[in-house]
Amino acid sequence: MINTVGVVGLGTMGAGIAEVFAKAGLTVIGVEAVEAAAEAGRARLDKSLDRQLAKGRLDQATRDDIAARLTVTTDLSALAAANLVIEAVPELIDIKRDLFTRLDEICPQETILATNTSSLSVTTIAETTKRASRVVGMHFFNPAPIMKLVEVVETVHSDDTVVSEIADLAKRVGKTPVVIGDRPGFIANRLLFGYLNHAIRLLAEGRASRDEIDGAMKSVGFPMGPLMLLDVIGLDTSVEVLDSIHSNDGASPRHDAAPLLRQLVADGSLGRKTGHGFYDHTQPVAAAELSEERAAEIVAELLPPHIAEAREMAASGYASEADIDTAMTLGCGYPKGPFAFDL
Structure with missing residues (x-):
């Protein structure tokens, strides 16, 4: 069962995805490339939680519990502890392919790797790894904490049980998944x-x-x-x-x-x-x-x-x-x- 999720890239989308998982009770490891970006990502997460606290959507104890489940680091190797790693880095195929090559070396073979790409080929990203059967698309919509849809993208390599597990996870965190194939732009x-x-x-x-x-x-x-x-x-x-x-x-x-x-x-x-x-x-x-x-x-x-x-x-x-x-x-x-x- 997926209980620890890594999120690479803590911009607006990545921070939102991290918040979704942490709110649902999962442990989240957020990774940024440099310390300044990591600090900005942590601040983005804290600001969102504090805003919800001020509006009465969270009480102090719940806000603190969510924050405690969020770790932010610049150490990509920390993702070895994750059951699922999802990337939210810039929408450039070379950056994503390079990241998945590195994740494939760091993460145990049973770890599922997911891309939040909105339009790039999940298959092309998956083929940089030795675990293409455990690579899927998990496309959240912005702002991730609010928008309910997640497009779960399977490739010709994807293991059906992995796709089902990711769709079930989307439901666990309060989203509505649609499972689709790897076609430009998805639905x-x-x-x-x-x-x-x-x-x-x-x-x-x-x-x-x-x-x-x-x-x-x-x-x-x-x-x-x-x-x-x-x-x-x-x-x-x-x-x-x-x-x-x-x-x-x-x-x-x-x-x-x-x-x-x-x-x-x-x-x-x-x-x-x-x-x-x-x-x-x-x-x-x-x-x-x-x-x-x-x-x-x-x-x-x-x-x-x-x-x-x-x-x-x-x-x-x-x-x-x-x-x-x-x-x-x-x-x-x-x-x-x-x-x-x-x-």
Whole structure:
């Protein structure tokens, strides 16, 4: 049974994953590359717990118990004590492959190794080890303590019992797992970023304004318009995800990053984190006003191709309709899954 988890990389995502496991009663060993990063990771964890204490979501004893289960170090060899190690390092294949080669040498053969990659090939990462059957994807969504979805990614090498154990672990820590194969973008990012990229092209071609596009999608229940969501994700991150999916599946023109997106990134307009992207985040954002007829026109442009891609995914046998709907509602905040829209 998994009772000790290692987390490599304690940025926003890694710290969130570490918190999820510690809250569920598991012992967590967090590892960062250098001392300054380790101190920042520990501070990030403590700040999150203190915020929850201040809001009454944790009492002092529970907060202290969780903190006591979290160890932070720069010593990768400490992960020899873990039953599971999950990485949350930068989304670059060479960095992840190098890390898994090192983990394979450090960790006992029974230790499961998992990657939190959102779009890279789990198979390519697994093949750097001598335990490819014990390597899986365990893709959490940001912020990890709040978002309920975990995509559990199996490769052609994965042992079925390992996949089941990781799916069961996701349930143990309060998440909803969907088990899927190793395909570029998995479920959520593949569908989400095709839709977001389409919205950019609609804007660039002058067929709808920014405010019309975002207002239209909010009018059918989406919590955020696609262009605002891109700004929140980060335009540079969005290019990276699109390029990763497109380079591994060149037959997918929906994931060929729109020129306008690349232009904004080249200009340093990366979205909310830089203050400018599709929106000026230094100024209040006013809600758009548009007629029901105009909103319906834009929704009719954006939503049917998005749903068609979901249907193709289900028809290929990659994921069930239920899992696709679960992924998009829990992972992307959709008001309902693609198959629940009456189109």
